[in-house]
Amino acid sequence: MRRTAPVVLLALALAGCGGQAASTSSASGEPVRVSAGDTSCDVSRTSLPAGSTLFRIENTGSQVTEVYLYGEGDKIVAEKENIGPGISYDLTAQISAGSYDVVCKPGMTGDGIRTPITVAAGRPAP
Amino acid sequence: MLANGLIGLREGLEASLIVSILVAYLVRTGRRDALPRVWIGVGAAVALSLTAGAALTFTAASLSFQQQELLGGTLSIVAVAFVTWMVFWMRRTARSLKGQLEGKVELALGAGGAALAVVAFLSVAREGLETALFLWAAAQSAGSGSAPLTGAALGLTISVVLAYLLYRRAVKINLASFFKVTGALLIVVAAGVLSYGIHDLQEAGVLPGLSSLAFDVSGTIPPSSWYGTLLRGTVNFTPATTWLQSLAWVAYVLPVVALYFRPLAPAPARQTASV
Numbered sequence: 001m002r003r004t005a006p007v008v009l010l011a012l013a014l015a016g017c018g019g020q021a022a023s024t025s026s027a028s029g030e031p032v033r034v035s036a037g038d039t040s041c042d043v044s045r046t047s048l049p050a051g052s053t054l055f056r057i058e059n060t061g062s063q064v065t066e067v068y069l070y071g072e073g074d075k076i077v078a079e080k081e082n083i084g085p086g087i088s089y090d091l092t093a094q095i096s097a098g099s100y101d102v103v104c105k106p107g108m109t110g111d112g113i114r115t116p117i118t119v120a121a122g123r124p125a126p
Numbered sequence: 127m128l129a130n131g132l133i134g135l136r137e138g139l140e141a142s143l144i145v146s147i148l149v150a151y152l153v154r155t156g157r158r159d160a161l162p163r164v165w166i167g168v169g170a171a172v173a174l175s176l177t178a179g180a181a182l183t184f185t186a187a188s189l190s191f192q193q194q195e196l197l198g199g200t201l202s203i204v205a206v207a208f209v210t211w212m213v214f215w216m217r218r219t220a221r222s223l224k225g226q227l228e229g230k231v232e233l234a235l236g237a238g239g240a241a242l243a244v245v246a247f248l249s250v251a252r253e254g255l256e257t258a259l260f261l262w263a264a265a266q267s268a269g270s271g272s273a274p275l276t277g278a279a280l281g282l283t284i285s286v287v288l289a290y291l292l293y294r295r296a297v298k299i300n301l302a303s304f305f306k307v308t309g310a311l312l313i314v315v316a317a318g319v320l321s322y323g324i325h326d327l328q329e330a331g332v333l334p335g336l337s338s339l340a341f342d343v344s345g346t347i348p349p350s351s352w353y354g355t356l357l358r359g360t361v362n363f364t365p366a367t368t369w370l371q372s373l374a375w376v377a378y379v380l381p382v383v384a385l386y387f388r389p390l391a392p393a394p395a396r397q398t399a400s401v
Contacts (some may be wrong), residue, residue, distance in 0.1 A: 084130035
């Protein structure tokens, strides 16, 4: 049985990570929709309250794309790479008050297409 | 469909390569009986990845971006350690085989037996979760037609076929070349995995220097092109590579290559011949 022990350990480690994070996904309200096309990057809402926020990303273009949420100084707050055409992903991010950019990078190169968003403070703690 | 196929190909390629070399090695050393351990490792990794991926896709559970990168980065670096171990384990065998008749090798697995399952497991689990998330997302997107899922599955299948062809070739070449070629291949693959792991940890914010790029050739080698995909899928070449990644790559490859290809000392009579 010793050959399966490391496998079990890793399984527990993975499960542990998942369980721990489960509580953070109680994002409030409607998800923010991001339509990532070949030449566009449409964000359904650009003024958001602080807190756990669900971004529902859909690749509406023909190229593989990646979507970043940049904070001040282009610090990566959240990111999803390798979104194939026609595929949707949910990305949950903890955001606090400040200015952010949602950036789509069709073809996964270049500076990408930016949409600035503003996050307001003051959402009551759940 | 093509774009999703390329993602599938890239995700599957590296794990398939490592597993096929492992299998070829066991077949070459007359240890077909140890193959089930490899398949146990592969099977456990696939099952675990699909389960965890489904939980993250279909339930409220979620991993934050940082947690995912941390997991991917850590698993990658652990995988590098195990693949490196495997490379030198194979080298020791090469030494004990020296002078013996090819095809009459009966290798004693020793401690290596248990670790085989772990190498196979880690090679697949490393990118397994990401691949599973990709597959489940493609399955979920079935509303927009079955093209994404078909493409993804096709890409993964092609990666397995390519690895099988490599295996077919590897069991035919002579044993001395076998150890040289597979050793070199594994070292370059492992260095790429290390660089990938470093990048994940940089993205998670654990390691610094994410924006200090050593080079950026994404104009010449677009990551979404077929050749960009093959380079990424096999040796984990990223067109935009940070300094830390490059340094780690060089710091790994130079000593490991030097150690692996140092002249084989004649096998010291009995003591170490059967490891």
